[in-house]
Amino acid sequence: xxxxxxxxxxxxxxxxxxxxxxxxxxxxxxxxxxxxxxxxxxxxxxxxxxxxxxxxxxxxxxxxxxxxxxxxxxxxxxxxxxxxxxxxxxxxxxxxxxxxxxxxxxxxxxxxxxxxxxxxxxxxxxxxxxxxxxxxxxxxxxxxxxxxxxxxxxxxxxxxxxxxxxxxxxxxxxxxxxxxxxxxxxxxxxxxxxxxxxxxxxxxxxxxxxxxxxxxxxxxxxxxxxxxxxxxxxxxxxxxxxxxxxxxxxxxxxxxxxxxxxxxxxxxxxxxxxxxxxxxxxxxxxxxxxxxxxxxxxxxxxxxxxxxxxxxxxxxxxxxxxxxxxxxxxxxxxxxxx
Numbered sequence: 001x002x003x004x005x006x007x008x009x010x011x012x013x014x015x016x017x018x019x020x021x022x023x024x025x026x027x028x029x030x031x032x033x034x035x036x037x038x039x040x041x042x043x044x045x046x047x048x049x050x051x052x053x054x055x056x057x058x059x060x061x062x063x064x065x066x067x068x069x070x071x072x073x074x075x076x077x078x079x080x081x082x083x084x085x086x087x088x089x090x091x092x093x094x095x096x097x098x099x100x101x102x103x104x105x106x107x108x109x110x111x112x113x114x115x116x117x118x119x120x121x122x123x124x125x126x127x128x129x130x131x132x133x134x135x136x137x138x139x140x141x142x143x144x145x146x147x148x149x150x151x152x153x154x155x156x157x158x159x160x161x162x163x164x165x166x167x168x169x170x171x172x173x174x175x176x177x178x179x180x181x182x183x184x185x186x187x188x189x190x191x192x193x194x195x196x197x198x199x200x201x202x203x204x205x206x207x208x209x210x211x212x213x214x215x216x217x218x219x220x221x222x223x224x225x226x227x228x229x230x231x232x233x234x235x236x237x238x239x240x241x242x243x244x245x246x247x248x249x250x251x252x253x254x255x256x257x258x259x260x261x262x263x264x265x266x267x268x269x270x271x272x273x274x275x276x277x278x279x280x281x282x283x284x285x286x287x288x289x290x291x292x293x294x295x296x297x298x299x300x301x302x303x304x305x306x307x308x309x310x311x312x313x314x315x316x317x318x319x320x321x322x323x324x325x326x327x328x329x330x331x332x333x334x335x336x337x338x
Contacts, residue, residue: 005034007336010070010094012085013077014038014058015047017166018099021325022074027052029329032336039065041077061085066092072336074328075099090126095335097128097328104129104221111224114330115272116143121335128331133323134158134214134237134246135221140296140322141315142252144270146226149258152309155251156218156235160203161242161287164319165190172196173241191239200239212237245287246319254309260301263311267298272322277301285316293318294326 011026013019019040026036038049038058045060059065061081066073066089073094075082079102086096086103103109110120111129116139121128131139134156142151162169168190175186176196193200203214215235223231240247268275276285277299285297296317304310317323 005032007031007033007071008035008037008069009033009332010037010039010066010073010089012039012061012073012075012081013099014049015040015044016076017163017170018076018320018324021320022076022328023049023051025321025325025329029333031329031333037068037070063088066094070094072097072332074332076324076328086127095124095126095128097130097331099130099324099328101132101217103127104131104217105224111221112331113139113143113225113327114334115140115270117225117227118331118334121331124335128335130324130328130331131221131225132214132217133164133319134160134248135218135225136323136327137246137296137315137317137319138218138248138250139222139225140272140317141250141267141298141313142222143226144266144273145252145254145263145311146228148256148266149309150255151226151228151231151252152255153232153253154222154234156215156233156237157249157251158203158218158235158237159199159240159242159247159249160237161244161246161319162190162195162239163244164203164246164323165239169195169239170243173243176241195239195241197241199241201236203237203239211235242287244318244320245290245316246323247285247287248315250313250315251304252311252313253304253307254311257309258311260303260311264301267301272296273298275299275301285314287316290316290318292321294322294330296322 039061040058047058073096076099079100082100082102162173179186204212214237218235219233274295284299300314
C-alpha cells in the first residue's frame, strides 16, 4: 500500500557534512512527508540542492523560518544554532530532533538511541536529543549485555575519524596528504596539530579535571541512556587519520558470570548489530566495513582475565550515519508511527 504523504519537515544545517548525510538517508526511506524545506546559514543560503529528484533552494535560517509551522525538524547545525532556534520552532508546534550537544543532558529532554531506549521518545516536550556519535555506537553494543548481565564498569578508548569534526576536519586530513605527496605547506583549519600521519589524544576542549568535553560526553550520555546515573565509566578519546567511521575499544565489567559463546550469540541476535568475529580468518570490524552502513559492527569479543566477569570488544560504526544522520531519521520514523 502506498504511503500517504502528510507531514512537513525542516532540515536545519542542510549543506553541512551531517546535513548532507541526513538528506541521503531521508531519500532512502519512504516517510510520509509531503513537504521538505532546507535551511542553512546566510553563507550557504541561495544554493541549490537536488533532493529526491527535485531541485530546492536552500533558505537562510531566521527567527521567522518556522512561521509556516512544520510538524518536524532535524537540526544539524551546532549548539549555538540549536540554543537559539529550537525554542522558536517548538513554540510554533514543531517537534525537533537535535543533533547538537546543547540539550542532551537536560532532564526533560529524551536522549535516544532507537535500539536501546526508543520508549523515551514519548516523553518529549518538543525536543528529542541525538546522542554523541561515539556514544551511540557504544551503547548499541553495550545495551544487550547490560540487560542480561548488568554492567558494573566501562572503560572507553576511542579512535575517531576526522569526519566527526566536520568539513574542516576532513580538509585538514586532505591537506596533510596533499602536502606529503607534493612536499608543500598547508594551513590547519580545525585541529591544533596535523592529523595526517598522527593521532591527537584530544577531542574538544580540556576541562579542569584533565578530561576533554568529548570524554565527559561519553561518560554522562551513557549513564543517561542506560538509566544508570552512578555507573563507573572512564574514557579516552583520540582523533585518528581516518576519513570516516569511528572505532572503539570497549572494556566492560559485568555483575553476573557469563559464557563467552553466549555473549557472542546475544550480540548476534541484538538489533542494529553485525558481529564480525572470526580470528582464525582475520575477520574483525574495520572502518571500511562500516562506511555507508547503519549497523554497529562488533568483534574481537574476548574475556578480560584481569577482572572478574570482564569483556573486551572492538566496536566500529559510521559516525556520520549511525552516529548522527541515521539515528535521527530512525527517531523520526518512530515518532511518525510508520
